[in-house]
Amino acid sequence: MIRIENYNKTFHLKSGDVVALDDVSLTIKDGEKYGVIGYSGAGKSTLVRCINFLETPDSGSLTMDGFGTITANDGKLYKDGRLLSEKSLNQMRRSVGMIFQHFNLFDRSTVFDNVAYTLKYNGKSKEEIYRRVFELLDLVGLADKADVFPSQLSGGQKQRVAIARALANNPKLLLSDEATSALDPDATESILRLLNDLNRKLGLTIVIITHEMSVIKTVCDRVAVMEKGKVVEEGTVYDVFSLPIMPITEKFVNSTSSLAKVDELVRSSQEAGEHLYKLVFDKNVDKPLISYMSRNFFIDFNIMLANLETIGGNGLGAMVVRIDGDQDNIDKAMDYLKENNVRVEVLA
Amino acid sequence: MNSFFKAVAPNLYAYRERFFMSCGQTAMLFLIPGVISFVLGMIFGIILTVTREGGIKQNRILFNIVNVVINVFRSIPFVILLIFLIPFTRFLVGTSIGVRGAVVPLVFGCVPFFTRQVETVLVNVDPGKIEAARSMGSSVMGIIFRVYLHEAVPELIRVTTITAISLIGLTTMAGAVGAGGIGSFAINYGQGQHHQDIVNVCVIVLLVVVCLIQALGNFLARKTTNRTIILRTHSR
Numbered sequence: 001m002i003r004i005e006n007y008n009k010t011f012h013l014k015s016g017d018v019v020a021l022d023d024v025s026l027t028i029k030d031g032e033k034y035g036v037i038g039y040s041g042a043g044k045s046t047l048v049r050c051i052n053f054l055e056t057p058d059s060g061s062l063t064m065d066g067f068g069t070i071t072a073n074d075g076k077l078y079k080d081g082r083l084l085s086e087k088s089l090n091q092m093r094r095s096v097g098m099i100f101q102h103f104n105l106f107d108r109s110t111v112f113d114n115v116a117y118t119l120k121y122n123g124k125s126k127e128e129i130y131r132r133v134f135e136l137l138d139l140v141g142l143a144d145k146a147d148v149f150p151s152q153l154s155g156g157q158k159q160r161v162a163i164a165r166a167l168a169n170n171p172k173l174l175l176s177d178e179a180t181s182a183l184d185p186d187a188t189e190s191i192l193r194l195l196n197d198l199n200r201k202l203g204l205t206i207v208i209i210t211h212e213m214s215v216i217k218t219v220c221d222r223v224a225v226m227e228k229g230k231v232v233e234e235g236t237v238y239d240v241f242s243l244p245i246m247p248i249t250e251k252f253v254n255s256t257s258s259l260a261k262v263d264e265l266v267r268s269s270q271e272a273g274e275h276l277y278k279l280v281f282d283k284n285v286d287k288p289l290i291s292y293m294s295r296n297f298f299i300d301f302n303i304m305l306a307n308l309e310t311i312g313g314n315g316l317g318a319m320v321v322r323i324d325g326d327q328d329n330i331d332k333a334m335d336y337l338k339e340n341n342v343r344v345e346v347l348a
Numbered sequence: 349m350n351s352f353f354k355a356v357a358p359n360l361y362a363y364r365e366r367f368f369m370s371c372g373q374t375a376m377l378f379l380i381p382g383v384i385s386f387v388l389g390m391i392f393g394i395i396l397t398v399t400r401e402g403g404i405k406q407n408r409i410l411f412n413i414v415n416v417v418i419n420v421f422r423s424i425p426f427v428i429l430l431i432f433l434i435p436f437t438r439f440l441v442g443t444s445i446g447v448r449g450a451v452v453p454l455v456f457g458c459v460p461f462f463t464r465q466v467e468t469v470l471v472n473v474d475p476g477k478i479e480a481a482r483s484m485g486s487s488v489m490g491i492i493f494r495v496y497l498h499e500a501v502p503e504l505i506r507v508t509t510i511t512a513i514s515l516i517g518l519t520t521m522a523g524a525v526g527a528g529g530i531g532s533f534a535i536n537y538g539q540g541q542h543h544q545d546i547v548n549v550c551v552i553v554l555l556v557v558v559c560l561i562q563a564l565g566n567f568l569a570r571k572t573t574n575r576t577i578i579l580r581t582h583s584r
Binding site: 052054086089090091092093094096097098100102103104105106107108109117118121162165166168169175 | 474476477479480481482483484485486487488490494495498499501502572573
């Protein structure tokens with residue numbers, strides 16, 4: 001388990017102070033895929049860099065299983081009341097892997113040497129290093145590229161090498177800082193699949209920083225939404241998707257939904273005097289409600305927009321419908337929907 | 349062969365022993381300060397890179413000291429530096445003339461130039477790579493040798509070439525104040541005695557040496573960039 005408590009970080013720039021982290025507290029469970037989403041400048045990157053202390057928080061503390069609690073105060077790190085030595089900080093970093101948006105591979109080293117970076121000069125024999133490197137390359141499916149230089153690899157392959165390199169020391173935790181943001185959709189999908197596999201096979205805890213809701217949706221179990229250095233919303237991905245509370249969260253949720261065009265539709269329906277409703281279904285809804293209502297309340301549904309998806313094996317969806325029929329019957333139908341756990345919003 | 353030289357450069361032929369001696373002196377004036385400057389410039393360049401603000405071992409005091417010293421010596425023209433350093437040179441090596449006496453000012457003239465070049469190269473190493481190394485728990489020394497220097501090898505070869513060529517220029521100037529070498533030979537026996545053929549041959553010799561150094565540098569830089577050449581293979 002990783003517990004972040006009351007992290008604060010302000011950057012003092014010439015153009016003024018920028019609050020990157022404002023009293024952030026989070027708990028990430030073992031084996032969890034935890035997403036942090038936010039627009040650029042929201043502080044999500046700073047947050048993840050404060051987990052392996054590439055950046056030192058101004059104040060706050062981090063507790064990690066097997067390593068204890070590190071407290072930040074005045075830009076310095078303390079452990080057990082004493083200044084944290086560089087040696088033990090480096091030791092801690094070796095148990096936390098990290099991957100980056102631009103891969104950050106060593107261009108003048110082959111794939112083999114990149115992956116072997118942390119293994120060398122560490123008292124390991126040549127055979128041991130050799131075995132481990134190929135074990136890792138097998139894991140990411142690049143064993144045939146051991147002697148190739150990074151410049152000969154595609155973006156997705158580079159990120160695979162970076163993942164292999166980050167996992168060399170058997171870390172329990174992998175930090176992913178916008179790892180798919182520079183990749184094309186195919187490569188993104190394959191990297192996300194790989195992260196899912198690693199999580200399952202190795203029990204790896206993964207913290208994923210992204211600005212893309214689709215990444216959160218395909219990989220994460222839980223998500224924190226950040227805005228202006230604060231975590232404004234947190235929960236299971238399913239809950240956050242089905243019932244976003246903050247406007248920014250709704251914006252992110254809508255970014256992957258075809259319902260984004262709803263505003264336009266509402267305007268034209270208002271002008272035409274039509275009845276427009278938004279119906280939100282979640283995992284508790286599994287009846288053929290529409291056809292039932294149509295038959296029993298004598299109303300007609302015209303589905304204008306719909307977005308149905310599966311998150312973590314559970315269905316979730318919303319649709320915007322135009323309903324033609326008698327107002328009494330419409331009201332009855334809406335009551336019926338509410339009884340069946342469908343959330344109803346009147347749009348027009 | 350001899351008669352050919354006699355015909356083309358009669359004065360040079362007459363002073364040929366002096367000429368070969370001068371070439372030897374220039375070689376010493378180039379090699380000894382060159383090696384010392386290479387080591388010192390690397391060290392100072394690394395210090396400036398890692399101790400700067402945001403560097404991996406930030407240290408404002410050390411950075412400022414090195415930075416100011418380098419700036420001061422860089423801004424003094426070499427001819428002035430030569431005479432300015434005479435007392436210090438005498439104190440350090442016992443003499444201010446000859447190859448021994450020239451080593452000190454040549455190092456002082458060369459190190460600041462090379463330090464700045466090394467610094468520029470190292471600072472331009474992708475910060476993402478440094479960050480990746482830090483995230484893997486690499487020590488400061490590990491990052492210096494395995495990331496900074498390793499990733500910058502082709503660029504370091506390029507700036508070493510540039511510095512080596514400018515050092516040859518400096519050695520000829522040092523010759524003017526009694527260090528010997530091709531520079532003083534060209535002045536004393538060529539220009540001083542109106543033997544244009546001597547000056548011409550000196551120019552040609554220096555030109556050839558500079559071209560050779562440049563070609564060697566380019567070759568090594570290309571060879572070490574090596575992004576497509578496989579150095580060794582791992583068969584399973």
